[in-house]
Structures are given as C-alpha cells and as structure tokens.
Amino acid sequence: VTRGDQAFLGGRRVNAVRVAWLFLKVGVLNELQYRVNFVVQLFQSLIQVGTGLAVLALVYSHTDELNGWSESELLTVLGIQILLGGIIRAGIQPNMQRLMEDVQEGTLDYALTKPEDAQSSSASGWQGSSARSAYWTRSRSAARSLSAR
Amino acid sequence: MSVPALPEAGPVRSIVDYYATMMRTGIQNQFQYRVAHYFYMLGMVAEPVIYLVVWTTIANESGGQVSGITAGEFAAYYIVWTLVRNMNIVFGAPFWEWRIREGHMARDLLRPLHPLHNDIAWFAGSKFVIVALWLPVAAGLIVAFEPTLDPTALEIGVFVIAIWGAYLIRTMLQSTIGMLCFWTTRGAAVFDLYMTSELLLSGRLVPLPLMPDWVETIAAFLPFQWAFFFPIDSLVGDRSTAWLLGGLAIQALWIVGLLLVFRFT
Numbered sequence: 120v121t122r123g124d125q126a127f128l129g130g131r132r133v134n135a136v137r138v139a140w141l142f143l144k145v146g147v148l149n150e151l152q153y154r155v156n157f158v159v160q161l162f163q164s165l166i167q168v169g170t171g172l173a174v175l176a177l178v179y180s181h182t183d184e185l186n187g188w189s190e191s192e193l194l195t196v197l198g199i200q201i202l203l204g205g206i207i208r209a210g211i212q213p214n215m216q217r218l219m220e221d222v223q224e225g226t227l228d229y230a231l232t233k234p235e236d237a238q239s240s241s242a243s244g245w246q247g248s249s250a251r252s253a254y255w256t257r258s259r260s261a262a263r264s265l266s267a268r
Numbered sequence: 269m270s271v272p273a274l275p276e277a278g279p280v281r282s283i284v285d286y287y288a289t290m291m292r293t294g295i296q297n298q299f300q301y302r303v304a305h306y307f308y309m310l311g312m313v314a315e316p317v318i319y320l321v322v323w324t325t326i327a328n329e330s331g332g333q334v335s336g337i338t339a340g341e342f343a344a345y346y347i348v349w350t351l352v353r354n355m356n357i358v359f360g361a362p363f364w365e366w367r368i369r370e371g372h373m374a375r376d377l378l379r380p381l382h383p384l385h386n387d388i389a390w391f392a393g394s395k396f397v398i399v400a401l402w403l404p405v406a407a408g409l410i411v412a413f414e415p416t417l418d419p420t421a422l423e424i425g426v427f428v429i430a431i432w433g434a435y436l437i438r439t440m441l442q443s444t445i446g447m448l449c450f451w452t453t454r455g456a457a458v459f460d461l462y463m464t465s466e467l468l469l470s471g472r473l474v475p476l477p478l479m480p481d482w483v484e485t486i487a488a489f490l491p492f493q494w495a496f497f498f499p500i501d502s503l504v505g506d507r508s509t510a511w512l513l514g515g516l517a518i519q520a521l522w523i524v525g526l527l528l529v530f531r532f533t
Contacts, residue, residue, distance in 0.1 A: 159457045170464050174473060181334050181478065182326045 135239040142240075164205075171197050214242055286381060287389040294393025305401050313350055313405055319473065320346040320413060335478050340416030344504045345475055347409045348417075348427075352499045353472075354398050355431040358439040359387045361459040364446020369453060384530070388439055395435070419503050426512040430499035433519035437495040440526035447533040465490070471497025491522045 150157065175197060179190040188196075218241045221227035230237045277285065298305065320342060327339045337345075367373045376383040409415075419427070445462055449455040467473050469483065470492035476484055487493050498515045501507065 163457055163460045166460050166464050170467060173468060177474065177479070178322060178326070180480075182329060184329070185322065186325050186329075 135236060138235050138240055168201060171201065217241075283381075283385070286385065287392075290386060290389030291393030291396075294390040295396055297390075298394040298397035302401065305398065309354070309398075309401060309405060312353065313409070316346040316349045316353070317409075319349075323474065324413070337475060337478070338416060340414060341504065342475075343409075343413035344415035344417040345500055347406060347413065347415050348500045348503050349472070349496075350406065350409065351399070351402060352431055352434060352496060354402050355395055355499075356434040356438045356495050357398075358391060358435065358442050361442045361445040361449075361455055361462070364443065365449045365453070365455045365459075368446075368449045384439075384443060387443070388436070391439075392432075392435070417504060422509060422512065423503055423507070426516060427499060427503040429516055430502050430519060433516065433523065434495040434499045436523045437491055437519060437526065440523060440530055441491060441495075444526060444530045444533055447530065466492045466496075469493065470495060471500065475501070491526065494519045494522055 175190065175193060178185060179193075183189075185193065218227070221230065221241070227237075227241075230240055233240065323334060323337075323342045323346075324339045327334045327337070327342060332338060334342075364373075367376070373383070376386070379386075441462070442459075445455065445459055448458055468479075469487040469490055472492075476487060476493060476497050479487070487497075494515070498519065502512055502515060
C-alpha cells in the first residue's frame with residue numbers, strides 16, 4: 120500500500136469526504152471573491168431576522184400568550200428556525216436546486232461521467248464542467264429567483 | 269410588379285391587438301403548467317393560513333375579537349388576501365436583474381414596444397388562469413374557516429377594479445426597483461428591503477388597523493397599502509362610497525406617479 124492509494128485512504132467513503140471538503144473550499148473561495156456581495160448578503164439576513172422579530176413583537180402586543188406559548192418560548196423557536204434555515208439554505212438547498220437544473224439542462228452528464236459517485240458529488244456541491252465560470256454559476260443563481268413576486 | 273402595402277393599423281388599435289394577443293399567449297402558456305401552479309399556489313396559501321390561525325387564536329383567547337375584528341372577519345380578510353396576492357404577483361425585481369445582467373434586455377429593447385407592455389399584458393393574461401385555479405382553493409378555505417363576508421354590489425365592483433389597480437401598482441413598483449440594476453448588479457438587497465417594507469406596511473401581514481398608530485401614519489404616505497389593504501378592505505370592510513371611490517382614485521394616482529418614476533429612472 121502506497122501513499123495516495125484508495126486502500127490507504129480508506130476506500131470510497133473517505134474519497135467522498137475529501138471531495139466534499141474540496142467543494143466546500145472552492146465554494147468559500149468563490150464567495151470570497153465578492154466581498155461587497157458578502158456584506159450585502161449580511162444586510163439581507165439582518166433584514167430577515169429583523170422582520171421575524173417585528174412580527175413576533177406585533178403578535179405579542181395584542182396578547183400575552185399564544186395558545187399556551189409565551190413570547191420568550193416563541194423567540195427560541197424563531198431562533199432555531201433561523202439557524203436551521205441558514206444551514207439548509209447554505210448547504211442543502213443550493214445543491215438540490217443545482218441538481219434539478221443540471222437534469223433540466225443536461226449538464227448532469229458531466230457529473231455522471233466522473234469517477235466520483237455522482238450522488239455524493241451532487242449533494243456536496245458539484246460545480247459542473249470545469250470550464251463553467253463563476254460568473255455563469257452566479258448568473259444561474261439569479262435566474263433561479265426569477266419566480267414572480 | 270409592385271406588391272401593395274398592407275394597411276397599417278392605428279397606434280391605439282395596434283396596442284390593443286398586442287395586449288389581446290399577449291394575454292391570450294399568457295393564458296395558453298399558463299394552462300400548460302396546471303400542476304406546477306397548484307403546488308406554487310399551495311405554498312403561497314400557507315402564508316395567509318399561518319397568519320389566519322395566529323390571529324384567530326388571539327381573537328378566541330381575547331373574548332372573540334382583536335381591536336374590533338372577529339375571528340370570522342379575520343378569516344374573510346385572509347381568504348380575500350389569497351386572491352389579492354394571486355392578482356398582485358408580478359414579474360419581480362430579480363427578473364429585471366437577471367434580464368439586464370444576461371443581456372436579454374438588449375434584445376427586448378430592439379422591439380418597437382417598451383418591454384413593460386409585454387410584461388403587463390402577458391402576466392395579465394395569466395391571471396385569468398390563476399384565478400380559475402384559485403377558486404377550489406378558496407372553496408376549501410371557506411369551508412375550513414367560515415368567513416364573515418357580506419359585500420354589496422358596489423363593494424364587489426370596486427374590488428374587481430382595485431385588484432387590477434393593485435396589479436399595476438406592484439408592477440410599477442417592482443419594475444422601478446428593477447431599473448436599479450442598470451447601476452448595480454446587486455439590486456436584490458434593495459428588493460429585500462422593499463419586500464420587508466411591503467410586508468409590514470401594506471396590510472399583508474395583518475390588517476393595518478392592528479398596527480401601531482405610527483406605522484399606520486407611515487403607511488398612509490406609501491403605495492404599499494393600495495396594493496394589499498385597500499382591495500381587501502374594499503370587499504371585506506364596511507366602507508362608505510366616498511372612501512371606496514377615493515381609494516380607486518388614489519390607486520390611479522400611484523400608478524401614474526410610479527410610471528413617471530419608472531420612465532425617468
């Protein structure tokens with residue numbers, strides 16, 4: 120057994136973890152290219168948290184208890200919902216959305232032809248063709264939000 | 269041998285033809301995706317149902333009403349809300365962001381008509397499909413929540429006009445915000461701020477009389493309530509004829525005002 124051998128690395132499972140870690144690093148580097156964008160996203164998150172707190176304050180300005188739930192209890196629920204929502208939106212939703220689009224656009228073929236397991240690479244943030252630029256990835260993110268408001 | 273020129277329609281007839289054609293296209297296009305629409309609509313209905321359950325619970329725990337609004341009136345408000353919301357959904361500012369960034373706007377500008385006409389006409393046509401699909405949803409909500417609703421003929425008439433006014437107000441608002449994307453690629457932040465302001469100041473979250481007085485004062489100077497609260501209240505509330513007709517006039521003023529802002533941004 121030599122260094123870099125699959126058996127040395129523990130087989131496919133460890134390889135999938137390494138690929139997921141690599142995708143995470145690429146994703147972070149990609150996001151760090153756009154520093155102003157990060158600040159804007161922070162601002163957007165603050166708006167969303169502020170809205171949730173305002174709604175809660177409005178409801179409890181008309182009552183002391185909502186079906187047995189106090190304001191502090193619902194505040195805790197809101198906090199957990201925001202936390203879990205953040206994890207889902209950061210790590211799960213974008214990949215699932217991308218997978219759906221890749222099926223529609225035919226670009227999933229790139230993932231299927233790679234030696235890595237297509238399901239795990241899609242779930243961990245596969246970026247499609249290496250030729251696809253960050254710009255294109257970002258453009259598709261915008262296109263995703265095309266849904267009418 | 270020269271070919272005789274086709275008779276040219278006048279500008280008014282041309283634009284009417286264009287709107288009629290685009291609306292028909294919108295209807296046919298939307299009918300293709302009935303299941304997708306229903307899923308979208310069910311997701312959208314979740315929002316008012318949550319509000320409705322919360323405020324009905326508060327009303328029941330507070331002796332049957334909150335600030336004079338009964339549980340049945342809350343049910344009526346939020347069921348009509350679903351129709352108004354379906355009507356005032358428009359091409360959002362993110363669509364403009366995408367359209368400008370991807371270069372589709374350049375293609376649209378080559379057409380002899382402003383792209384806004386295309387957006388308004390196409391989406392207006394789709395509303396007929398959406399309202400038809402909404403009817404069974406509304407029937408289910410009526411059975412489940414037993415709303416108190418007894419509108420007069422005038423209120424129904426004003427409501428029918430007001431929901432189209434709401435559609436145009438939101439179209440102009442979102443299109444104007446979309447124009448920001450000519451200067452920045454991150455219009456989404458402004459759009460989020462707009463959505464939050466609308467949520468709190470339009471009657472979308474709660475009927476405006478439940479808001480603190482200072483919020484109502486701010487809301488009076490902004491267009492948001494004319495796209496949500498006014499159409500809903502025109503059907504659900506017990507308002508005077510002068511108030512109803514005055515509301516339509518204010519809607520018209522906001523549409524014209526926002527159109528002017530749109531033209532100069």
